[in-house]
Amino acid sequence: MVAWLWSRSTDSEFVLRFEDLDTNIAKPEHYASQAEDLEAIGITWDGAPLNQTDRSKAYDLALNTLTERDLVYPCFCSRREIREAAQAPNGPSQSGHYPGTCRELGSSQRARRAQETGRPPALRFRGNGEIRSFDDLFVGPFAAPTDDFVIRRGDGAMAYNLVVVVDDAFQGVDLVVRADDLLDSTPRQILIAEALDLATPAFAHVPLVLNTEGLRLAKRDGAVTLPDRIERGETVQDVVSFLAHSLGLAEEGERVTTHDLIDRFDPSLLPHEPLVLPPSML
Numbered sequence: 001m002v003a004w005l006w007s008r009s010t011d012s013e014f015v016l017r018f019e020d021l022d023t024n025i026a027k028p029e030h031y032a033s034q035a036e037d038l039e040a041i042g043i044t045w046d047g048a049p050l051n052q053t054d055r056s057k058a059y060d061l062a063l064n065t066l067t068e069r070d071l072v073y074p075c076f077c078s079r080r081e082i083r084e085a086a087q088a089p090n091g092p093s094q095s096g097h098y099p100g101t102c103r104e105l106g107s108s109q110r111a112r113r114a115q116e117t118g119r120p121p122a123l124r125f126r127g128n129g130e131i132r133s134f135d136d137l138f139v140g141p142f143a144a145p146t147d148d149f150v151i152r153r154g155d156g157a158m159a160y161n162l163v164v165v166v167d168d169a170f171q172g173v174d175l176v177v178r179a180d181d182l183l184d185s186t187p188r189q190i191l192i193a194e195a196l197d198l199a200t201p202a203f204a205h206v207p208l209v210l211n212t213e214g215l216r217l218a219k220r221d222g223a224v225t226l227p228d229r230i231e232r233g234e235t236v237q238d239v240v241s242f243l244a245h246s247l248g249l250a251e252e253g254e255r256v257t258t259h260d261l262i263d264r265f266d267p268s269l270l271p272h273e274p275l276v277l278p279p280s281m282l
Contacts, residue, residue, distance in 0.1 A: 001243055001258065002206050002270065003177035004043045009265040015171045016045040019164075021052045021157055037226040041240050042258030050171060052163055059158045062166045062196055063151065066125065071195055072151065074121035075102040076113040097147035098124065123152040125162075125192065132187035137204040138267060139180065144187045151192070161188045169198040180205040181216065204267070207274040214276075222282025246275045 007014040016035070020026035035049065066072045075098075077085075085099040103126070105113065114121065127146030136142050151162040168176065183205045193200045209217045217224055223232050229239050240258055244250035248269040249261050 005261055005265040006177050008262045013046040016049040018049055018051045040236050058166050059163055071126050072123050075124045076117045076121045077101050120154045122150045122154045124148040125151045132190045139205050146188050146191050149188050165189050165192045168201055173201050175202045177204045179208045209275045
């Protein structure tokens with residue numbers, strides 16, 4: 001809702017994208033129901049939705065460009081090996097960051113690692129610890145170093161950080177509004193965009209909705225989807241009004257529609273703390 005309001009309040013287009021590359025969990029019926037839910041609460045989009053499963057050629061082309069520019073290398077490390085390297089006395093300063101084990105391997109060393117592991121390598125982008133900074137429109141100035149991160153998994157699936165950069169450029173996105181759990185990923189995406197000679201959009205990262213344990217709200221927590229809330233006896237307007245109040249755009253108990261909020265929308269009114277839903281609401 002925040003992304004849509006930010007877009008419509010500035011007379012900008014709003015595009016819809018289905019990030020459906022993981023075919024183990026992404027099913028067409030899921031995205032159809034999500035589109036229906038968005039329309040039900042009054043959120044519309046411009047143009048046809050984009051499905052990432054239709055964009056493999058574009059991702060391959062981007063990966064080829066990065067490879068030709070010597071910005072990509074194969075990595076044979078398992079998650080366990082990376083975790084153990086991080087725990088070593090001279091491991092990377094930030095837990096979870098890749099220590100660069102495979103970065104400078106020669107061709108014979110890579111062949112030996114491939115034989116030892118018996119699995120296809122992932123491909124990593126040479127972040128080399130470079131710091132990328134940007135001014136987030138909601139969070140403010142942010143900077144972080146970029147380790148050598150995966151852009152194609154060992155099973156051949158393209159990674160999020162690569163595909164969103166390619167798709168943002170393709171769809172002409174000039175502002176990305178999303179949850180702040182992706183804030184740390186943004187310097188990586190800026191680095192990829194620079195490497196591909198693509199324009200970098202502006203970013204606004206807003207707080208998530210959490211459960212009482214401080215974790216991102218998920219279906220396992222209870223009634224978190226629109227059909228779930230309706231089954232509990234709520235109406236679409238009940239849901240929209242609650243969301244509007246949680247964003248500081250409506251009084252508690254005030255009945256509003258999504259379109260009522262366009263003229264009210266002001267990013268400075270948005271809360272900087274996550275919304276925590278108690279079990280009684282789920």
